[in-house]
Amino acid sequence: MSAGTIDELKSRIKDVPVSEILSRYVHVVKKGTQTQAVCPFHDDHDPSLTINDQRGMWFCFVDNMGGDAIRFVMLYRKLEFLDALKDICDKLGWNFNDYHQEKKASPKVEMGKKLLTNGMKLFKKIAETGQYQPFQDFLKNRGLSEEIAKNYQLGYAPNGTVFFDYISSIKNEKERNFAISIAQELGMIKPSTFGNKSHYDTFRDRIIFPIWDHFGQVIGFTSRATQDDQKPKYLNSIDSFLFSKKDLLYGLHLAKNSIRERDQVILVEGNMDQVAMFKNGFENTVAIMGVALGDRSLTRLLPITKNIVLCLDNDKAGQKAGERINAQFMEKGITPLFIDLGEHKDPDDFLNAEGRNALAKRLEDAKPFIDIQLERMLPGEIPELAERKLELLNQIFEVLSPLKDSLSATERAVSWAKKLGLHSDSSTIIRNYSEYLKGHKPQQLQASPPVAPTMDIDGPPPGWNEENPFADEIYEERVEIERRITAVETRLLQNLVQHPELLLLDETAELLDFVGNDEVKGYILRLRELMYEIDESEYPSIVNSLMSDEQYSAEVIAIAGGALYKYRETSLNEKVAQKMIEDIKKKLQIEQLLEEKKLLKQKHLSAQNKEEQMEALTQLMEIDKKLAQVRRGPNTKV
Known part of the structure; x- marks a missing residue:
């Protein structure tokens, strides 16, 4: 580029x-x-x-x-x-x-794309002649309109060698031989050991579904048999330098706009399910190719939406696929929902039997897939043996493990332990879950009500809040999987962009030690550098130019852009500027200390003995003292 x-x-x-x-x-x-x-x-x-x-x-x-x-x-x-x-x-x-010229593709890639594109046109043209009844019957039986057939570029491959005949028509011998070798590598043709032709077509007597990448380039085909004795029923292009089944999402190029508009994607298993969903108004649907979802597919989906709904086949293979895909998304901090199809085998079957309104209601009532998965694991009768209960709890821990130690995971761990009839307290269950994540053998949980513990110590450290030792005077945000921009960091960025004279203060440089978001810190450092290099009159246009810098996220630019919109060429007086910086510094320090306090709470909950527990309590007391000092004013040391 x-x-x-x-x-x-x-x-x-x-x-x-x-x-x-x-x-x-x-x-x-x-x-x-x-x-x-x-x-x-x-x-x-x-x-x-x-x-x-x-x-x-x-x-x-x-x-x-x-x-x-x-x-x-x-x-x-x-x-x-x-x-x-x-x-x-x-x-x-x-x-x-x-303006944007991609690197010139290799002759091999260019030939491959040319063959697949022309193959799609050839199969489509054959289908549109109306001479092949199996294609017409397929459209009629599936309730597919001509518009749907056109949108999906559906085609028909008759019995014979129509694709090989097309390649054979290439006049230049060198190009023709090259095309034959590439077509064979793509799995479009195969060498023949009989007859008067060197090769025969892979796709024969089949309905052809072109498969596109997310840019809309044909990279392969999937096909459906038209005769009862044909095997297999569905035949795909083989994996090649252009086609990788696990990295594809069928229909994504058609569904992208709807996914963005609805901020949600529905994942189904087969191409016919995707077509059925699309024609019934669920245009934010894409299909995985088989029962696997590659990392590249996740990479393409997640920038568009974080709201994932699974609507997979209602069989064991579909359940297993759902469990794998669900775990992949949970590792990214996302909990997919699940559409229950009841007695129907797949979305297409459900829509044919009950219609779009019924499916829309199922979508509205969709629950997190992980909760459905955990419910399936729970036996009809809870075992009485404690060892069996603990085995089941470890299986639950395994299902929860992609969520790591998030609140979503620990809450479920505690809830399901209670459903199994385990009587250990929440902190013990969370500690055992944490040990499981570390790969350690969990401590013995209690399958019967515990005896109230006694502590062999004189009492808590002086000043400890016995009523609620974890009480805080200001609201604390939940720990997120990704480090988000906090409210105080947002305010800091807004003030510095709106009042660039603050960037030159020595106190501003000290503030950065308390900024936890690396992108915000980097953006502020860049602005600070620019202020030493430009005239004040150039400031608005320079900051405006940063709006188009690819290295900054849309969130950072939106915050900075909002502040720049309010920028005026007037300077704050020195006292106001100092007060503004001191105020933000205080809030950043409090945020940092509260973050440390959260970690210490977790350390306290996972303590293995009294010594570790007391050490965590002592450190928590120190954090509370520092918080009190910061809140009292800037002249106290932290």
């Missing part, structure tokens, strides 16, 4: 009024000298998104965020940077490829 050409595209986009670009996505109205729009990022009825074409920015007063046109499209359409540029080009009628 040429950085210069992309820079030219970014520059050209900035030359277009922001209101013009945003109007291609949301309804924009002019009120006097202002341009406004209903904000798509919250439930907005009275336009709260303001657009300033002179400054090339937009800002929402409710969400307190803003940015340039590119960032708007990234946020609104949930796109990566280059995909957002391409989307804007499509809206404005520009050719994205004039």
Whole structure:
């Protein structure tokens, strides 16, 4: 990719009024000298998104965020940077490829794509002749309209060698031989040991479903038999340099827009299930190819949505596939939902029997897959033997383990231990779960009510809150799997962008020691460097240029963009600036100490003996003292 050409595209986009670009996505109205729009990022009825074409920015007063046109499209359409540029080009009628030239593919890849594209056209053309009754019967029996057949580019491969005949028609002998070798490598043809032709077609007497990558390029085929004695019923392209079954999501190029709009994706098992869901209005559906989901498939889905719904076949293979896929998503901190199909074997069967409204109700009532999985594990009668109960609990720990030690996992561990009739307290169960995650053998849990423990110590440390030793004076956020930008870090970033003179204060550099989010810290350091290199008059345009820097997330740019929208060339007086920095420093210190306190609480719960428990309690007391010092004022030492 040429950085210069992309820079030219970014520059050209900035030359277009922001209101013009945003109007291609949301309804924009002019009120006097202002341009406004209903904000798509919250439930907005009275336009709260303001657009300033002179400054090339937009800002929402409710969400307190803003940015340039590119960032708007990234946020609104949930796109990566280059995909957002391409989307804007499509809206404005520009050719994205004039600015972004992919590396020239190898002759092998180019030939492979050419053969598959032409193969799709050939099979589709044969189907559209109307001469092959099996294809017409298939559409009729499946209730597929001509529009669906066209959208999915369905085709028909008759008995014979139509694909090999196409290759044989290539006039240039060298190119023809090369095409034959590539077609064989792709599994489209096979060597023949009889007859007067050197090769025969792999797909014969079959309904053809082209398979596309997420860009819409044909990379393979799946096919369905048209005769009762044909084996196998479904035949796919073989894995090759273009086609990898586990890394594909059938129908993603058709479903992407709907997935973004609904912020949800439904995963089904087969291509016919995807077609059936799509034609019944569930256009945010994609199909895994078989019963596996590759890492690349997750990588393509997660930037679009984090809301995953599993609607897999209602058999043992489907259940196993669901368990594997569910674990993959849980490792990413996502808990997929599950659609119960009842007695029906797959989504297609359900829709044919009960209709779209019934499936919509099942979707509305969908529960987390992990809860369904755990319910399946629970026997009809709870065993009486403690050892058997502990075996079942270890199996539950294994199912929960992809969630690591998140609240979602520990809450379920405690709940299911109680359902098994184990009487250990919550802290013991959580400690055993933590030991399981570490790979250690859990301590013995109690299968009968415990005797109240006594502590062989004189009492808690002085000043300890006996009523609630873990009480805090301000609200604490739950520990998330990913390190999110906190409210105080957001306020810091907003103040520094809106009042750049703060960046030059020595106290600001000290603040960074208390900033936990690395991206926020990096952005502030970049702004600080820029302030030493530019004139004050250049500041707005320089910060605006950072809006199109790929290294920063949409969240950071939205926060900074919102602050830049409020920027005015007026400086704070020295006392106000110092007070602002001191106030933020205090809040950042409190955030950091509270984070340490959370870790110490976990250490206390997992303590193996009284000494470790007392050590954790002592450290917690020290944290409480530091918190009290910080809250009292800036002159006390921490």
